Amino acid sequence: AQRVTQPEKLLSVFKGAPVELKCNYSYSGSPELFWYVQYSRQRLQLLLRHISRESIKGFTADLNKGETSFHLKKPFAQEEDSAMYYCALLSSGGSYIPTFGRGTSLIVHP
Amino acid sequence: DSGVTQTPKHLITATGQRVTLRCSPRSGDLSVYWYQQSLDQGLQFLIQYYNGEERAKGNILERFSAQQFPDLHSELNLSSLELGDSALYFCASSPGLAGSTGELFFGEGSRLTVL
Numbered sequence: 320a321q322r323v324t325q326p327e328k329l330l331s332v333f334k335g336a337p338v339e340l341k342c343n344y345s346y347s348g349s350p351e352l353f354w355y356v357q358y359s360r361q362r363l364q365l366l367l368r369h370i371s372r373e374s375i376k377g378f379t380a381d382l383n384k385g386e387t388s389f390h391l392k393k394p395f396a397q398e399e400d401s402a403m404y405y406c407a408l409l410s411s412g413g414s415y416i417p418t419f420g421r422g423t424s425l426i427v428h429p
Numbered sequence: 430d431s432g433v434t435q436t437p438k439h440l441i442t443a444t445g446q447r448v449t450l451r452c453s454p455r456s457g458d459l460s461v462y463w464y465q466q467s468l469d470q471g472l473q474f475l476i477q478y479y480n481g482e483e484r485a486k487g488n489i490l491e492r493f494s495a496q497q498f499p500d501l502h503s504e505l506n507l508s509s510l511e512l513g514d515s516a517l518y519f520c521a522s523s524p525g526l527a528g529s530t531g532e533l534f535f536g537e538g539s540r541l542t543v544l
Contacts, residue, residue, distance in 0.1 A: 323471070325471075328469075351531055353531055353532075362432070362433075362535045362536065362537055363519070363521075363535040364534075364535070365531075365532045365533075368531055368532075370531075405471065405472070409531045415526040416462070416474055416477060416485050416487070417462075417474075417531065417533060418474065419464070419471045419472040419474075420471050421469070421470060421471035422471055
């Protein structure tokens with residue numbers, strides 16, 4: 320069975336500091352991984368997907384199959400990055416149901 | 430707003446009661462997903478519909494049922510409610526199966542409180 324683990328419930332940093340939100344997964348197939356974000360009073364929305372290899376709002380995430388990780392990183396955190404971040408894994412094989420982690424609350428202090 | 434809409438936003442009811450949560454997907458989206466988020470839990474997948482047909486089932490209790498109507502809106506019915514059913518229920522939609530892009534579009538959620 321697939322599983323997504325986000326070990327930190329809360330991550331607190333100061334503005335300008337680097338940030339890394341951890342995500343580990345277990346899945347027997349070839350994973351597709353995503354990061355979703357929920358800002359205060361907004362809907363949960365897609366931030367980035369590993370297959371696109373893109374940088375969104377300064378965030379990047381690299382899929383490390385050896386370590387089964389997909390950590391989200393940003394070199395210099397901004398206050399507006401404060402939000403709830405969810406890592407998600409998309410299963411293949413016909414069902415295509417995203418499995419979400421518990422989420423990490425990122426607080427960036429001024 | 431052509432995004433996913435969920436009603437009601439908040440609902441307070443008593444144990445043993447039955448409630449219906451409603452979801453209208455984005456215009457043109459055929460897939461609807463229901464997720465439950467309890468305290469300290471991630472989003473737990475409940476059920477998915479695609480173009481009116483049940484497509485996949487997660488950890489959905491037998492007391493819960495859902496359907497998707499011809500106009501593509503969906504309803505999640507929760508019956509014989511227990512205190513532990515108190516949670517935020519999210520609906521999400523996607524144009525087809527999520528595998529095509531992996532992106533789901535979420536509603537704001539319906540917060541259910543069972544007293």
